[in-house]
Amino acid sequence: MPTYSRCAACKYLRKKCPSDCIFSPYFPLNNPRRFENVHKIYGAGNIARMIQKIPVHLREHAIDSLHFEAHCRVEDPVYGCVKIISQLQAELNWAQNQLVKTQAEIALVLNIYGPKEEPFSDLQVNEEDDSCDIGYHNFQPNNYGLQPFDPSVLGYGLS
Template identity: 30%
Template sequence: MASPSPPTTTTQQACAACAHQGASSCPPNCGLAPYFPADKPKRFWYARLMFGMERILGFSEAEKQGIRPNGSTVISMAAVVYLADARVEDPILGAYGRIRKLQQQLDRLKAERARHSPAPSGNGKPSPS
């Protein structure tokens, strides 16, 4: 299986990470631009708040330095982006809020399935004739 590759973007303006540092455009080798596009400044803000700039840069550079196996940068940054997007969506509960909503949806679906399924007869053993 081929290792995942980061999304590619060509940006004229600075990504949210570079803009945070006051740059008007990204350097050609900006490793954060695919994950923090200019139109998602809140994603970067929450990621920086939760992980700190040093750790985010560490996640994005670990593979290049041989610290982590191929593809791990994409996976690490996908987790950072997921958690940051969850905070944008729900600043109080974040990813827990997403999980809670999914659990509630699952509970509703199970209840609906139980209403539409035939009731089990007895203890599951055939009745003696």
């Protein structure tokens, strides 16, 4: 007589687990809360019908999705997974706004200092004495040679 343990679904429903149980691959005995949450929201009969209608290779992903949605609904009965979706959309909007702001700052810097040139594009070689002259057209000279980038030109009061 083989010893066959019940899956979490059959144990929760207090019934004998057949060898071809539709729940056993997706609701193992070591994770009973997984079935409890899904059962609480959808019911065992509805879960069984959904599993049977889905192709075998997609069932695990479908059960994972049902579990996630049921878990969110148990944790937050009013909003459920919609709360998480709203939070992610807000984060996406914030990131897009930061991208637009950064692109505007880059455009401003390029308008002030011009596009960055190749480092040796203005290299002039004098063949007679092997000397080189590199032009720095994007920088304004000061007492110390070249003027470094000044962040105060962006208008944020940085010094």
